[in-house]
Amino acid sequence: MDINGKKLEHGIIQGGMGVGVSLSELAGNVAKEGCMGVISSVNIGYKESDFYKNPLEANLRALKNHIKRAKEIAGGKGLIGVNIMVAVSHYEETVKAAIEAGADAIISGSGLPLKLAGLVKGSKTLYAPIVSSKRAAALLLKTFAKRENSVPDFIVIEGHQAGGHLGFSADDLENDTCQDNLTILKEVLEVVKTFEEQFKKKIRVFLGGGVFTGKDMAEAIKNGADGVQIGTRFIATNECDAADTFKEVLVEAKEEDVKIIKSPVGMPARAVYTPLLKKLDMGDKFFAKKCNNCLTACPKGDKIPYCISRALISAVEGNKEEGLFFCGENVSRIKEIVSVHNLVEELLKDCQS
Known part of the structure; x- marks a missing residue:
């Protein structure tokens, strides 16, 4: 082509x-x-x-x-x-x-x-x-x-x-x-x-x-x-x-584990429902100690429940507890x-x- x-x-x-x-x-x-x-x-x-x-x-x-x-x-x-x-x-x-x-x-x-x-x-x-x-x-x-x-x-x-x-x-x-x-x-x-x-x-x-x-x-x-x-x-x-742990999270994911969430930048997103998202649903907040200003649309600081950048970095490094694991709808088929x-x-x- x-x-x-x-x-x-x-x-x-x-x-x-x-x-x-x-x-x-x-x-x-x-x-x-x-x-x-x-x-x-x-x-x-x-x-x-x-x-x-x-x-x-x-x-x-x-x-x-x-x-x-x-x-x-x-x-x-x-x-x-x-x-x-x-x-x-x-x-x-x-x-x-x-x-x-x-x-x-x-x-x-x-x-x-x-x-x-x-x-x-x-x-x-x-x-x-x-x-x-x-x-x-x-x-x-x-x-x-x-x-x-x-x-x-x-x-x-x-x-x-x-x-x-x-x-x-x-x-x-x-x-x-x-x-x-x-x-x-x-x-x-x-x-x-x-x-x-x-x-x-x-x-x-x-x-x-x-x-x-x-x-x-x-x-x-x-x-x-x-x-x-x-x-x-x-x-x-x-x-x-990504770390092997990230890959394992996706391989182990079931259809019911995949959720549509609201990103801190205001957009809907799809991810595996891991401990971070469960804690957020319970009202927990995870503020970044230092903001990198990585996304123009992010409200930043205490206006958001968590820093998406830190959560994605935690995921790619294999941290199941604090990571945000994005995935497609068909992930359970892997x-x-x-x-x-x-x-x-x-x-x-x-x-x-």
Whole structure:
């Protein structure tokens, strides 16, 4: 598959998962299989010695190092992307650092990445917004076209079964009234077609959020997608950057353990119902001793019951008691931890059968 001059052997994007879940080890090994490995930029420098003193410098330094290392692991195969949330502080600096480090693509969601086309302009880096509706796709494409005379190289659709922060209302998620993936795909493709004709450029579309098997991938492609984005299944791999305890929490999770929660930044999110969430439901609060100002939308301080950054870092380090474990709706279907190679091989085999 050609994406505006860059080659992708297989139409699989590994979803960007933070904090620290998808770094260079996972992204590099996914790319090594001919897919797109994606590094999550959010608080990527949490292991740096100066993270709490100089979070911006630590994050930008770590991001550049992880992109370099991921490319070394990939050995020239696949593509290395970076997922950069619009909601993070220093969004523009982070995008520019990823481009400078040679990222093949920037994928951006958790808000509308209205400035993304302008930030990548003149570089060799592909860009892609994450959308959850026809409306968001139309708004972004119109904005990019008007402001920069540009359209994205590809688009990632995240359906309501995705993990982490979600682009749907809490009411729709709780009442199961969200649009289904294939309906969103059909509507987004209609929007894309108009801009493809206007700019005479192919805009690839990848469907994510609940994609679990190769048969799901085949169904998405049958309905017009160029490929899929898969997140949660890649956590349960040997190469995932998260601690083994994180992976075990997901493997052991049952369907009833998965809950929709309200993130401190005000967005609904999906996670495993672990001790932290149980304590929060009982009224406990966990204030951060020091705020890194990592998310622009976070009210900060004692206005929130807990620091999401600290909770996500605790999870990736394997702390079951204090960690927040984001996951997709289908996490209970994961039964074992496998290698990236075997997972990709399984997906492709089932897609073709």
